[in-house]
Amino acid sequence: MVKYIATRVTYxxxxxxxxxxxxxMLLHLTGDPVSLMVSRQASPDExxxxxxxLGFNRPLVIQFxxxxxxxxxxxxxxxxxxxxxxxxxxxxxxPATIQLASVALFMAIVMGVTMGxxxxxxxxxxxxxxARGLGLLGQTIPTFWLGLILILVFALNLGWFxxxxxxxxxxxxxxxxxxxxxxPAFALSLFTTGQLVRFTRSAVMEVxxxxxVRTAHSKGLPRLRIYLKYILRNAAIPLISIIGVQFSYxxxxxxxxxxxxxxxxxxxxxxxxxxxxxxxxxxxxxxFTSLVVIGLHLLTDLIYVLVDPRIRYE
Amino acid sequence: MKQSFIRRAAVVAVLLVVxxxxxxxxxxxxxxxxxxxSVLRVALAAGPNTIEPATGDTRxxxxxxxxxxxxxxxxNDEGKIxxxxxxxxxxxxxxxVYTFKLRKDVTFHNGYPFTADDVVFTxxxxxxxxxxxxxxxxxxxxxxxxxxxxVKVILDKPNSMxxxxxxxxxxxxxxxxxxxVGESGYLQxxxxxxPFKFVQWNKGDRIELEANTxxxxxGYPKVDKLIYRPIPESSTRVAALKAGDIDIISRLGxxxxxxxxxxxxxxxxxxxxxxxxxxxxxxxxxGKGTPIENVKVRQALSYAVDTxxxxxxxxxxxxxxVAGMVVPGNLGYDPSIKPYPYDPQKAKQLLAExxxxxxxxxxxxxxSDTYINFEDVLQAxxxxxxxxxxTVDLQFMESGKFWNLExxxxxxxxxxxxxxxxxxxxxxxxVGSVGGKDASYAAWYDPRLVDLVEQIRLTPDQNERAKVYTxxxxxxxxxxxxxxxxxxxxxxxxxxNVKNYNPRVxxxxxxxxxxxx
Numbered sequence: 112m113v114k115y116i117a118t119r120v121t122y123x124x125x126x127x128x129x130x131x132x133x134x135x136m137l138l139h140l141t142g143d144p145v146s147l148m149v150s151r152q153a154s155p156d157e158x159x160x161x162x163x164x165l166g167f168n169r170p171l172v173i174q175f176x177x178x179x180x181x182x183x184x185x186x187x188x189x190x191x192x193x194x195x196x197x198x199x200x201x202x203x204x205x206p207a208t209i210q211l212a213s214v215a216l217f218m219a220i221v222m223g224v225t226m227g228x229x230x231x232x233x234x235x236x237x238x239x240x241x242a243r244g245l246g247l248l249g250q251t252i253p254t255f256w257l258g259l260i261l262i263l264v265f266a267l268n269l270g271w272f273x274x275x276x277x278x279x280x281x282x283x284x285x286x287x288x289x290x291x292x293x294x295p296a297f298a299l300s301l302f303t304t305g306q307l308v309r310f311t312r313s314a315v316m317e318v319x320x321x322x323x324v325r326t327a328h329s330k331g332l333p334r335l336r337i338y339l340k341y342i343l344r345n346a347a348i349p350l351i352s353i354i355g356v357q358f359s360y361x362x363x364x365x366x367x368x369x370x371x372x373x374x375x376x377x378x379x380x381x382x383x384x385x386x387x388x389x390x391x392x393x394x395x396x397x398x399f400t401s402l403v404v405i406g407l408h409l410l411t412d413l414i415y416v417l418v419d420p421r422i423r424y425e
Numbered sequence: 426m427k428q429s430f431i432r433r434a435a436v437v438a439v440l441l442v443v444x445x446x447x448x449x450x451x452x453x454x455x456x457x458x459x460x461x462x463s464v465l466r467v468a469l470a471a472g473p474n475t476i477e478p479a480t481g482d483t484r485x486x487x488x489x490x491x492x493x494x495x496x497x498x499x500x501n502d503e504g505k506i507x508x509x510x511x512x513x514x515x516x517x518x519x520x521x522v523y524t525f526k527l528r529k530d531v532t533f534h535n536g537y538p539f540t541a542d543d544v545v546f547t548x549x550x551x552x553x554x555x556x557x558x559x560x561x562x563x564x565x566x567x568x569x570x571x572x573x574x575x576v577k578v579i580l581d582k583p584n585s586m587x588x589x590x591x592x593x594x595x596x597x598x599x600x601x602x603x604x605x606v607g608e609s610g611y612l613q614x615x616x617x618x619x620p621f622k623f624v625q626w627n628k629g630d631r632i633e634l635e636a637n638t639x640x641x642x643x644g645y646p647k648v649d650k651l652i653y654r655p656i657p658e659s660s661t662r663v664a665a666l667k668a669g670d671i672d673i674i675s676r677l678g679x680x681x682x683x684x685x686x687x688x689x690x691x692x693x694x695x696x697x698x699x700x701x702x703x704x705x706x707x708x709x710x711x712g713k714g715t716p717i718e719n720v721k722v723r724q725a726l727s728y729a730v731d732t733x734x735x736x737x738x739x740x741x742x743x744x745x746x747v748a749g750m751v752v753p754g755n756l757g758y759d760p761s762i763k764p765y766p767y768d769p770q771k772a773k774q775l776l777a778e779x780x781x782x783x784x785x786x787x788x789x790x791x792x793s794d795t796y797i798n799f800e801d802v803l804q805a806x807x808x809x810x811x812x813x814x815x816t817v818d819l820q821f822m823e824s825g826k827f828w829n830l831e832x833x834x835x836x837x838x839x840x841x842x843x844x845x846x847x848x849x850x851x852x853x854x855x856v857g858s859v860g861g862k863d864a865s866y867a868a869w870y871d872p873r874l875v876d877l878v879e880q881i882r883l884t885p886d887q888n889e890r891a892k893v894y895t896x897x898x899x900x901x902x903x904x905x906x907x908x909x910x911x912x913x914x915x916x917x918x919x920x921x922n923v924k925n926y927n928p929r930v931x932x933x934x935x936x937x938x939x940x941x942x
Contacts, residue, residue, distance in 0.1 A: 267664045275670065
């Protein structure tokens with residue numbers, strides 16, 4: 112087990128560096144941000160001087176090595192635009208994104224798992240058709256469009272929610288979002304809902320035909336008990352991995368959703384940083400999100416062991 | 426064990442529901458409380474990097490900054506420089522020494538008095554390497570304190586732009602406060618003498634300011650609270666305005682302007698922006714030795730483009746054709762100088778006279794992701810060129826790369842771009858584009874133009890300067906370094922109850938006189 116974890120962690124670190132390398136190279140393929148940092152009346156000398164000052168005239172590999180060296184020590188450089196440590200800016204945005212991702216995941220699980228169970232246990236019924244419809248819709252509907260429609264209908268016309276932004280209140284010392292989170296979380300949750308419906312539905316359909324379920328039925332056990340203890344518990348294993356993967360996807364912050372709803376999270380920050388070529392800020396955001404994604408995948412694998420006693424890593 | 430887990434999960438679920446209910450309730454209360462004081466809520470298209478005039482990198486950032494800071498002088502709505510923190514000033518006969526008398530009744534938001542030391546300090550700090558607009562401080566050779574309320578600003582040579590540059594970027598900082606908190610402390614918690622005091626800034630979320638009740642200009646500001654909210658998506662800005670969640674929005678597209686016009690309780694604000702879109706001829710690098718060096722060819726290409734058709738078809742008519750780099754609203758604009766009319770026959774004739782009756786091939790480039798519909802515009806232009814026999818090899822590139830190549834003078838003989846000005850005069854775009862070989866983004870070199878632009882710098886008298894601008898406009902029309910295309914319209918909107926919102930052609934606005942009724 113320890114050996115397994117050690118290997119996985121090593122792989123994760125290599126993967127992380129790989130992701131950073133790709134992000135770094137892609138950024139530098141587009142040139143450097145110096146031209147955006149000087150006014151248009153600047154002289155060529157001034158531009159060259161600034162480029163040297165910021166180290167953008169050095170070979171890329173050396174710049175990357177420097178970046179990794181700093182990152183290991185927790186120094187991700189200063190954002191050019193904000194004149195502040197990049198990681199500090201990233202961490203400021205984390206609570207908003209975690210809240211959005213958690214509420215979205217909660218909504219997705221409630222809608223997705225419920226519809227999946229209902230559909231899966233009544234194959235070819237109306238409910239099943241609805242579940243399949245929701246699954247398909249959730250995964251195909253463009254979030255950008257959906258976000259705008261939600262704003263127009265529920266915020267502008269019905270006036271139930273604010274049109275944009277994050278309003279908070281303080282509860283037990285925590286700044287929590289109010290109803291302003293509902294629309295963006297719903298828009299964000301739909302893709303995950305679609306996945307969960309489909310996976311729950313097929314898992315339930317598979318398990319309910321197992322011999323032990325038939326045995327349980329013939330023993331005369333109550334239906335609810337069979338569902339909770341025999342079907343759901345066994346159908347849950349693939350679901351956990353889906354939920355883990357989906358949560359990491361939600362946590363990396365949705366650029367579209369956060370931009371449309373002007374939700375002050377990571378996706379919003381990343382969109383802005385890319386748009387203004389704030390290299391260190393993009394790299395810090397990329398580092399943070401890949402760390403979260405890779406970390407959650409690792410965690411998911413470990414949770415398997417706890418849920419399914421048959422799985423052992425030696 | 427398992428049951429206790431379920432029970433715990435149930436407790437957590439109940440707590441979540443309660444928290445959610447509380448959230449809804451408290452959300453409602455907050456809104457009710459807010460209605461008692463007058464609050465002005467302004468949308469920003471992007472979050473500012475700083476809210477201090479010398480470092481804020483976009484127009485939107487400096488608009489926020491000027492709610493908090495003041496300069497020595499102010500450019501009023503009529504385009505005249507008027508006193509602000511300086512009561513009055515005199516200029517020496519040779520135009521190189523300005524003596525400013527400062528107001529004595531001014532304090533910073535934290536109570537520190539405003540004195541000559543703060544002006545000297547603001548200049549010293551403004552010249553610093555890390556200051557975005559240090560050039561606007563470097564135009565001045567020295568700033569000297571004469572007494573607590575008098576400063577001398579000394580120049581190398583007369584510079585007609587100096588007061589405008591001061592108005593643009595010299596937001597006066599408190600030396601004493603800066604000494605206490607340092608550069609980054611100051612930028613995080615800015616303190617100025619302006620109409621609004623800084624309260625808090627949650628990046629990506631909001632900037633909150635409150636009225637400076639001791640503001641030196643009595644009767645201002647007109648609202649108790651000023652809140653800026655970044656809303657990057659323009660459709661969301663429109664929805665927020667219509668729903669009454671925001672009071673002022675800007676940076677809208679033409680279609681959105683139409684939808685605002687149709688809505689009730691909101692007002693559309695439209696004006697031509699001080700930005701010129703053009704295609705430049707590049708005689709400083711790749712265009713050397715190509716047909717574009719011949720003035721007849723440049724005139725021919727100007728006649729060849731039907732700019733009005735481009736405006737009508739690509740912008741739905743929502744842009745204005747321009748005749749040069751000096752546009753309506755700029756000092757020295759002369760309406761008698763008209764844009765080149767669309768005349769393909771004349772174009773062909775001029776090409777023939779220049780010795781290119783069969784046309785020629787030439788390269789052209791443009792940025793792909795930064796200006797609205799600009800790729801379509803350049804493609805249309807290439808089509809018009811083809812009609813007179815000029816084949817264009819048109820390439821688009823990501824804007825960052827494009828500007829790097831532009832600064833390195835590695836772009837093709839023709840390229841499209843745009844240039845704005847925020848001072849009410851065309852000087853910045855002239856000095857940048859035709860001001861000589863020292864300007865990074867210049868592509869055209871004409872010694873006569875370099876002289877004329879320098880003459881503007883050396884002419885402090887506004888009326889005299891206007892004449893030079895007109896001369897330049899005429900000269901650049903007859904000997905075009907550019908194909909002048911259009912200036913876009915700005916579309917902004919406010920709630921119907923917002924009064925006195927008057928943005929300027931530079932997309933600059935001051936909110937101290939704006940009220941919500």
